[in-house]
Amino acid sequence: MSPRLKIPRKVETLPPVRVFAPAPSLAQTEGVKPVLVFFEELEAFRLCDYDGLTQQQASERMGVSRPTFTRIYSSSLRKIATAIVEGRPFEFMGGSGYFNSDWHHCSECGGFFSFPLKPQEPTACPVCGSVHISRLEDTFNPDEEGDYINSCPYCGCPSGEGKGRKAHSRRKCKNCGRIYITTSD
Amino acid sequence: MKIAIASTGNETKSRLSPVFSRCNTFVFFDSETHALEFFPNPFKNAGNEAGNLAMQLMVSRGVDMVVGMRFGQKIKQGFDSRKICMVIYKDPQMEVGDVVRLLNKRKV
Numbered sequence: 001m002s003p004r005l006k007i008p009r010k011v012e013t014l015p016p017v018r019v020f021a022p023a024p025s026l027a028q029t030e031g032v033k034p035v036l037v038f039f040e041e042l043e044a045f046r047l048c049d050y051d052g053l054t055q056q057q058a059s060e061r062m063g064v065s066r067p068t069f070t071r072i073y074s075s076s077l078r079k080i081a082t083a084i085v086e087g088r089p090f091e092f093m094g095g096s097g098y099f100n101s102d103w104h105h106c107s108e109c110g111g112f113f114s115f116p117l118k119p120q121e122p123t124a125c126p127v128c129g130s131v132h133i134s135r136l137e138d139t140f141n142p143d144e145e146g147d148y149i150n151s152c153p154y155c156g157c158p159s160g161e162g163k164g165r166k167a168h169s170r171r172k173c174k175n176c177g178r179i180y181i182t183t184s185d
Numbered sequence: 186m187k188i189a190i191a192s193t194g195n196e197t198k199s200r201l202s203p204v205f206s207r208c209n210t211f212v213f214f215d216s217e218t219h220a221l222e223f224f225p226n227p228f229k230n231a232g233n234e235a236g237n238l239a240m241q242l243m244v245s246r247g248v249d250m251v252v253g254m255r256f257g258q259k260i261k262q263g264f265d266s267r268k269i270c271m272v273i274y275k276d277p278q279m280e281v282g283d284v285v286r287l288l289n290k291r292k293v
Contacts, residue, residue, distance in 0.1 A: 014266075099265040109287055112273040116265045126250055126270050127284065129291035 009040040009072070010063040011097035021089035035083040038095025041076035048073055103136040112136070186216045188288060189243055190281050191253040195223040197282035201274060205253035206239035206260070207231075212281050213246060216288055236260040243269060252284055 019034065040062065047058035059069035083090050101116040108130035115122040124131050191208035192199045202208030207229055213222040228238040236257040243251060243264075250270045254277070264271050274284070 098262045100262065101265045110274065110276060112275070114261065114265065114271040116268045116270060127252070127272055127291065128287045 006096045007064055007068075009043070009095070009097045010061070010100050011039050011043045012061070012100070013043070013046070014099070015039070015042055015092040017092075019089055019091050022087055032088050034089040034091040035079050036094070037076065037079050037090050037092050038097070039092060040072055040095045040097040041079065042092055043097065044069060044073040045076045045080070103140045104133050105136055106130055107132045107134070186250065187246065187248045188214045188216065188250045188252060189246070189248045190214065190284055191251070192223075192281045195225075197221070197280065197285065199281050200277065201252070201254045201279050201281065201284070203254050203277075205251065205256045206235040208253070211239075211242075213248070214285055214288060219289065221285065237263070240264065240267075254279075 021034075043062060044058065047053050047061060048055060051058075053061070055069055055073065056066050058073075059066045062069060062072075064072070080090070082088070099116070101114045103112055103114055104122055104125075105112050106125035106128065109125060109128040111125065111127055113122075113126055121135075122133060125133055190212040191202040191205045192210045192212050193202050193208065194200075195210045199210070206226075208226050209229060211224045211226055213224060214220070226239070228235045228242075231238055236259060240260060240263045244267055248269060250272060251264065252272045252274070254274060256271060256273065261271065
């Protein structure tokens with residue numbers, strides 16, 4: 001039986017550097033294997049020790065349970081301790097994290113935009129440059145407002161013939177006759 | 186800064202495409218030279234993974250911002266980890282020229 005899949009961990013910031021190494025004059029870095037620190041481990045370390053959150057709050061930020069968060073956090077501490085005690089460099093990579101940015105709304109041009117450069121906050125709309133922007137809730141889903149999934153991508157005609165009414169079904173447009181797939185891609 | 190706009194046609198009067206990765210044409214706009222490039226979408230009729238392929242195209246073109254009407258469920262994580270900003274306009278009457286006008290206005 002294959003093991004259960006890991007829940008993807010929400011990671012807010014990328015590490016500022018890829019490798020964190022001891023000073024080259026003091027350590028012989030050649031032939032020393034770096035310690036691989038996953039992005040979610042660095043995130044757990046950052047939330048708990050840099051931002052000063054409790055493990056309960058930090059686990060909610062990363063979208064995992066509190067016991068899972070504790071495992072990620074203790075693994076990060078162990079890896080960092082290994083690297084410091086043995087004088088090895090860290091390398092940040094991989095893991096099962098994903099990145100997610102917040103949605104913002106511009107009231108001047110009416111657009112919704114994401115801002116991936118966390119932890120900075122946007123100061124102006126990236127399209128029109130207006131400062132009248134507001135941050136939307138975490139639960140905001142841009143696909144829920146307005147129904148464009150069932151319309152023809154060529155002419156915008158809303159009605160199509162075909163099997164099924166859900167995503168990934170083949171449709172034929174009544175207006176232009178072209179076949180398209182209703183998809184979430 | 187390079188901006189990609191998902192369009193239904195190859196002129197500035199074309200409307201924004203309802204589906205980003207299956208649009209007819211990608212319009213690449215360079216905010217420094219104000220140049221527009223109309224690029225036919227090679228993944229328009231791709232069976233699967235059109236979003237992923239379109240994202241790889243954006244990354245290879247060095248795009249910093251993508252503009253569309255609707256994006257897929259899985260594409261946001263990819264754009265976020267590549268630090269590409271996503272902009273969504275819900276207005277179905279929005280034209281490519283309107284977006285370009287807004288972008289030009291910002292420059293001034």
